[in-house]
Amino acid sequence: MQFKSMVISNTEASPGYYRMRLTAPHGLSTSRPGQFVMVKVRDAIDPLLRRPFGIFDLGSSVAEFGDGSEQTYLEILYRVVGRGTVMLATLHHGDHLDILGPLGKGFEQGTPTEEKILVGGGVGLAPLYYLAKELVKESPVRLFIGGRTREDILCVTEFERLGVETYVATDDGTLGVSGLVTEVMERHLTEKNQAKTMFACGPMPMLKAVAEIARRNAIPCQVSLEAYMACGMGACLGCVVKGREHEDYRPDYRCVCKDGPVFDFRELQWI
Ligand SMILES: Cc1cc2nc3c(=O)[nH]c(=O)nc-3n(C[C@H](O)[C@H](O)[C@H](O)COP(=O)(O)OP(=O)(O)OC[C@H]3O[C@@H](n4cnc5c(N)ncnc54)[C@H](O)[C@@H]3O)c2cc1C
Structure with missing residues (x-):
């Protein structure tokens, strides 16, 4: 889903790292841990590509909005490394972002109690x-x-x-x-x-x-996994990684965005 989101807060968690809380549509609350969002960091042609960020937190809150209504929020935690994240770090409460998500495959939660x-x-x-x-x-x-x-x-x-x-x-x-x-x-x-x-x-x-x-x-x-990606939906093939070879040594490639970003470690080639 593609949605417009308002920045609720954007605070420095540690030097060079920011935590941004954003409004989100209720539909996002079905996202699974490990899925990610593609963020358009500015409402302009440049930079053209969205930047991928994992879902740090997702929840609902009434307190921040003052009108008594419950609003879903999304949080990302990011490190400032280049143009896109520098732009994100300048945003304040009330600024808006265009977001695509949830994308990718999340974590399987495993056997309860273990x-x-x-x-x-x-x-x-x-x-x-x-x-x-x-x-x-x-x-x-x-x-x-x-x-x-x-x-x-x-x-x-x-x-x-x-x-x-x-x-x-x-x-x-x-x-x-x-x-x-x-x-x-x-x-x-x-x-x-x-x-x-x-x-x-x-x-x-x-x-x-x-x-x-x-x-x-x-x-x-x-x-x-993290990999450079342009589309986040398996179309650009920019984020391909090598999976384990088949028995006949045919290589097996995976898109981090669509097949991942979460993988069973046995699916990947580590050398
Ligand atoms: C599925 C996924 C989830 C991610 N989640 C997070 C997250 O939760 N928090 C976070 O801080 N970052 C996350 N990243 C990495 C984040 O997307 C990049 O740091 C960001 O796109 C950089 O944008 P930029 O314009 O600031 O930097 P650019 O100017 O594009 O690049 C500057 C430098 O940052 C590094 N870089 C850029 N893109 C990536 C990338 N995709 N992976 C690794 N290094 C990169 C390179 O060293 C590059 O030289 C995630 C990446 C993926 C693929």
Whole structure:
């Protein structure tokens, strides 16, 4: 669906990272965690392409609007990296955006009551909050967040408020354990040997490490990928990644936007 949305708030969550709350049509509330939206960052021809963002949160609220009506809201969490996100960061309450979504395939939530392990690297944390909100209704959830430095560790308090047990690792040791988040996560796996499912989103080297841990420990694992994409609907083929080869070595390609962004790690070729 395509809709016009009003910015409710757009605040800096950490230096270089923003959290934007937007009005959304009621129909968006059927979106699944892991799906994404394509945002036209400005009402002009330039920049031409919409930018993809994961759904950080989705809910309804009465308080923000003052007229007593319940309004659906959508939140995105984004890092300022280039022209489009610089433009987004200048928006204020009352500005409008054109949005397309929900798009893509979301996370499968796995067996209820089984422990769920979430792994987020930097702004890859974005789709995991809405996922955690759903998972905590039926399962214990642990979140492992990694970043280069403390400023890349986002929204820990929000996850803890949901009842999620949170572990932090930074490359430079300025917050949490010093080292890679995947090492912290794997130590946890070997300490607590019980059935679990993993969900991960973040930079490709982190996802590769998570996939390898999932393979070694025979744990179901879904990963959410980021790729350059123009249309978000499988038409431009700009976001193609290599899937696992067929038995006759025929390559198998997947569109991140339409077949993903969430994949079972076994569907992808990691080397
Ligand atoms: C399905 C999906 C969900 C995403 N969700 C989020 C999210 O929740 N929060 C968030 O901050 N970002 C997310 N991204 C990445 C985000 O779309 C890009 O950062 C954004 O489009 C950059 O736009 P720009 O105009 O600011 O940068 P540009 O000027 O287009 O690019 C500047 C630099 O940003 C990096 N970049 C640009 N596009 C991408 C991309 N698609 N993936 C990885 N790196 C990129 C490159 O290093 C590039 O050189 C997501 C991407 C995908 C495909």
